[in-house]
Amino acid sequence: MSIPLPAFVAVPLIAAFLLPIFGKKGKAIATFLANLVTLSLLAMAVSSIGRTEVYEVGNWSIPLGINLVMDGLSSLLLLAISVVSAAAMLFSAKYMEQYTAKAKYLSLFLLMVAGMNGVVLSGDIFNLFVFLEIASLASYALVGFGCGPEELEASFKYMVMGSIGSIFILFAIALVYGNTGTLNMAYISKAIQDSGLNIGLTFALGLFITGFGLKAALVPFHAWLPDAHPSAPAPISAMLSGILIKTLGIYALTRVIFNVFGVSIEIGWLLVALALVSMIAGAFLAIGQWDIKRLMAYSSISQIGYVLLGLGLGATLIAKGANLAWASLAILGGLFHLVNHSVYKSLLFLTSGSVEMSTGTRQMKQMGGLAEKLPVTRAACTVASASIAGIPPFAGFWSKLILVIAAVQAHLYWVAAIIVFVSLCTLIMYLKVQRYVFLGELPDNLKQISEHKGSMSVAMVFLACLCVLMGFLLVPVLRTSILEPAVKVLTDGVSYSANVIEMAKEGVKI
Amino acid sequence: MPYALCFLLFMIGLYCAVVKKNMVKIVIGIMVMEYAVNLFLIMLGFRAGGEAPILDRTHLDAQTGQIASSFISHVVDPLPQALVLTAIVISLGSLALMISICIRTYSRYGTFDITEIRRLKG
Numbered sequence: 118m119s120i121p122l123p124a125f126v127a128v129p130l131i132a133a134f135l136l137p138i139f140g141k142k143g144k145a146i147a148t149f150l151a152n153l154v155t156l157s158l159l160a161m162a163v164s165s166i167g168r169t170e171v172y173e174v175g176n177w178s179i180p181l182g183i184n185l186v187m188d189g190l191s192s193l194l195l196l197a198i199s200v201v202s203a204a205a206m207l208f209s210a211k212y213m214e215q216y217t218a219k220a221k222y223l224s225l226f227l228l229m230v231a232g233m234n235g236v237v238l239s240g241d242i243f244n245l246f247v248f249l250e251i252a253s254l255a256s257y258a259l260v261g262f263g264c265g266p267e268e269l270e271a272s273f274k275y276m277v278m279g280s281i282g283s284i285f286i287l288f289a290i291a292l293v294y295g296n297t298g299t300l301n302m303a304y305i306s307k308a309i310q311d312s313g314l315n316i317g318l319t320f321a322l323g324l325f326i327t328g329f330g331l332k333a334a335l336v337p338f339h340a341w342l343p344d345a346h347p348s349a350p351a352p353i354s355a356m357l358s359g360i361l362i363k364t365l366g367i368y369a370l371t372r373v374i375f376n377v378f379g380v381s382i383e384i385g386w387l388l389v390a391l392a393l394v395s396m397i398a399g400a401f402l403a404i405g406q407w408d409i410k411r412l413m414a415y416s417s418i419s420q421i422g423y424v425l426l427g428l429g430l431g432a433t434l435i436a437k438g439a440n441l442a443w444a445s446l447a448i449l450g451g452l453f454h455l456v457n458h459s460v461y462k463s464l465l466f467l468t469s470g471s472v473e474m475s476t477g478t479r480q481m482k483q484m485g486g487l488a489e490k491l492p493v494t495r496a497a498c499t500v501a502s503a504s505i506a507g508i509p510p511f512a513g514f515w516s517k518l519i520l521v522i523a524a525v526q527a528h529l530y531w532v533a534a535i536i537v538f539v540s541l542c543t544l545i546m547y548l549k550v551q552r553y554v555f556l557g558e559l560p561d562n563l564k565q566i567s568e569h570k571g572s573m574s575v576a577m578v579f580l581a582c583l584c585v586l587m588g589f590l591l592v593p594v595l596r597t598s599i600l601e602p603a604v605k606v607l608t609d610g611v612s613y614s615a616n617v618i619e620m621a622k623e624g625v626k627i
Numbered sequence: 628m629p630y631a632l633c634f635l636l637f638m639i640g641l642y643c644a645v646v647k648k649n650m651v652k653i654v655i656g657i658m659v660m661e662y663a664v665n666l667f668l669i670m671l672g673f674r675a676g677g678e679a680p681i682l683d684r685t686h687l688d689a690q691t692g693q694i695a696s697s698f699i700s701h702v703v704d705p706l707p708q709a710l711v712l713t714a715i716v717i718s719l720g721s722l723a724l725m726i727s728i729c730i731r732t733y734s735r736y737g738t739f740d741i742t743e744i745r746r747l748k749g
Contacts, residue, residue, distance in 0.1 A: 243710055250717045254724060261728055266735040267746050273650065273728050280657050280721055281644060287714060288637070288664045294707070295671045 120161050122172040122185040125195065125234040126248075128161075129154055133227035139220050148210050151223040155199065155206040158230070162199040166192055167598050171240065171620040179240075179621050180301040186240035186617055189602025193452065194237040194368055196599070197459045200583065201359040202230050205352040208467050208576040211569060212352060212474060222262060222350075229255035229356065233364045240617060242290055242377075243300045249286070249365050253279050253332070256361055260349045271341075271348035278341040282331030289324035292317050303621075306377045306614035314378070325373050326387070333366020335425065336395040339418050343402075346417065347410035347479070351470020354410060358417040359463030363455055367421065371428050376606070376613035380432040388429030393535060396422030400542035408479050409469050409554065412546060413462070419539060420458045420505070426536070427451020427520050430527055431607065441608060443526045448604045450519035457512045457587055461501040464580035468498040471573055472554060475566045481550070486559030491568045495555045497577040502547035504584045507540045512587030629670055637663035650729045650739045654722070661718045665711045672704035680705045 132154045139147040165187065172185040206226065213219050232252025239245040257279060261272030294300055296317045297308035309318065327338070334342040342362070346354045374384060399419030406412035431448035435441070471494045472487065473479050488495045504511035507518075517540055524533040568574070590600060606613065640663055643656025678701055686698040729739065736744050 243713075247713060247717065250721070254717075254721055257721075257724060257728075261731075264731060266732075266744075269728055269732045269735060270744050270746060273725075273732060276721070276725055276728065277644065277653055277657065280725070281641070281660070283721075284657070284660045284664055287661075288667065291664060291668045291671060291707075291710075294668075294710075300706075300710075 119168065119170075120165060122170065122187055122238055123174065125158065125161065125238060126231050128158065129227040129231040129234065133224045133231060136224045136227070137220050141220075144219050147220045147223055151227060152203075152206050152210065154227060155203040155230070158234075159199040159203045162192070162195040166196065167602065168192060169602075169620065171617055173621060179618070180299050180304045183244050184240040184301065184303075184617070184621060185238045186302075187238060188606050188616075189604075190368070190372070190452075190606040191237045193456065193599060193603040194364060195234060197456050198230065198233050198237070198360050198364065201356060201459050201463045202226075204467070204576045204580050205355045205359075205463060207572050207579070208355070208470070209350075209352040210572040212470055212573060213350065215474070216262065216350065222259070225255045225259050225262075226353070226356075228252075229259065229361070233361065236364050237368060240302055241300055242293065242302050242305065242373075245302075245369065246283070246286055246290055249332070249369065250283055252361065252365060253283060256353075256357060259353045260345045260357075262350055262353070263348070268348045271344040275341045275345035278331055278338070282328045282338075285324045285328035285331070289321040289328060292321035292324070296321070302372070302377050303614040303617035306379070306611050307618070309378060310611055310614070318378070322374075322378055322384075326370065329366050329370040329373070330391065331366075333362050333370065333421055333425075334418055335366075335391045335421065336398045336418065337391075339395070339399070342418060343411055343414045346414035346466075347408060351410075351466055351473065354414075354470070355463035355466035358414065358466055359459045362417070362421060363424070363459060367424055367428070367455065371607060374432065375428075375610055377611075379611040380436045382433060382436040385429055385431075385433030385436050388425055388432060389532070392422045392424075392426035392429050393532070394422075395419065396426065396535065396539045400539045400546070403546045404542060404549070407481050409472065409481050409550060410466065410479055412481075412550065413465050413469060416505070416543065416546060417458075417462055419543065420454070420462065422539075423517070423520060423536070424451050424455045424458065426532070427454060427523065428607070430520075430523055430529070430532070434527060435608060435610065439527070443523060445604050445608045446519060446526065447523035448607050449600060450516055450523050452603050452607075453519060453590065453600060454513075454516035456590070457504070457516050457584075460580055460583050460587060461504045461513060464497060464501040464577060464584060465505070467573075467577050467580065468494050468501065471569065471577065474569055474573075476563055481553040483560065484554045484563070485557040486555070487563070488555040490559070490563070490566055491555075493568060493574045493577060497581040498555070499551065500581045500584050502551060504587075506544035506547050510585070510588065512584060512590075515588050515591055630667070633663055633667045633670065636666070648740055648742055650732065650741060650744075653741070654725045654729065657725070658718065658722060661714070665714055665718075668707040668711050668714070672707035674701070674703050677701050677703040679703065 136147045168187050170187045174183045229252050232248045235248030257276040261268045297305050331338040396419050399415050403412050403415035427447050427450040431444045434444035504513040507514045521533045640656050640659030644653050680702045688695045
């Protein structure tokens, strides 16, 4: 029996509203239930690999009703969301003991997961906006969860930028509705294919790129990320950097560009340009940082550039009508890097949380020699750093290699050179983390510290193992079942609409 | 023309949110933008001299029993109104959160001026 699609949203949503009932006394029960929910979501996501299905909510057939669409891209993103949220939730069990009101935290966490699952499943563009707002509002509150002066400042900054992004997206949706008369993504795509882009729709596309760009923290719109991600509690930083910016930003952007509006050469180059600027600026800004979480946040901006670069190169190649094999290679690189980055960046943020909890500081200048005090954290951090810098056996190497090959095949040798150069900068910044945090002299005031065992270590070891094993996603069996369906959704482009309408007609009515 | 005015309202809100130094004024600017978009959605569904999209017997064609084409061409589009209701509820939620963050920030810093609330940089 297959799980009905709304369960992915309904389960965390119901749990989110149930958990605050437990309050202070039932903290242990609430934590257990929240972990149960994220683990069962992981099981559900794994069991629904390879499913393609359209679910019509309330049995109203499209385009009248709202539909949920499960295809290769959605199931890839669902898998990434559930892996990261399961690890972050396990980590929070111990880590969030420092804060009061843990039940409220768990509730907001699950609300965010529900919103993200909704975004990746929704086939209706207004519904996508509603889920995006649910996830964003929960994340604004979580960034300011500590209620310290810095947290509040970061939260306000994030909220202002995020709200402006959301309003741009809503405005674009209104323009699309005015021009096509429907909100269903498949039917919008069909209407655009029939009538072509007019000025209103082009303006809407520009608003979509700005709005989702704000959510994804691409470089001209990145100002909120380096404040917001470090200020949040560590598991939330892991969620935000690991998966939120990808779901609300990159996924929604690619869905709208590839499947709804259709790719064109100009859009492809715009994406490549945004990606390159993000990669270079993010890497340069990261090297100069001394706050460990701030360094990682800037490196997220640089890494999100890699993901977008693969997708942008793919879009350019498809629009040029070049060999589809090279376009799908570029997209494969981008999506593979997305999954890799969500695993190792969340692992890095979890290790930074473990370091911060033991030492009480985030400044790298005040640390040193923690390698023997925090062995598990050190091992996990080394694995993640090697992976993000692209050291051969680890997953990060393979996705960067694919991107380089794709760039060379597109005869863009300078792009390939930039990819390698930024990779070198990444190596330098994570060597800096290793050098100043884990090696060198142990300061006197840190002689007494010890590592926090238990669920925190389990979460870190789990993600570190994944970092090593992710390279196996390129083995043919796994590649054809997980990565290639997602690539196919994007290379198929606007025939998405025909596929969805066809599937909805065939679908068994419940 | 109404669309241009609506866009102007949107721009005024954006200007207010980007330029102003007071946190509360920034929140007001964001809300003005939100209302401009809501207004735009409502105008999309508006039809001069239209009627409410409620079907009763008088709208059915006497001979065929089908819906009269005069009704279809006169009726107001109800979907944008449903969208605006949803958008208003969402913006209410985000307004409440923004204002509560403003209040907490004021109690920590003693000011609403964002040029003085600058501990995070780099």
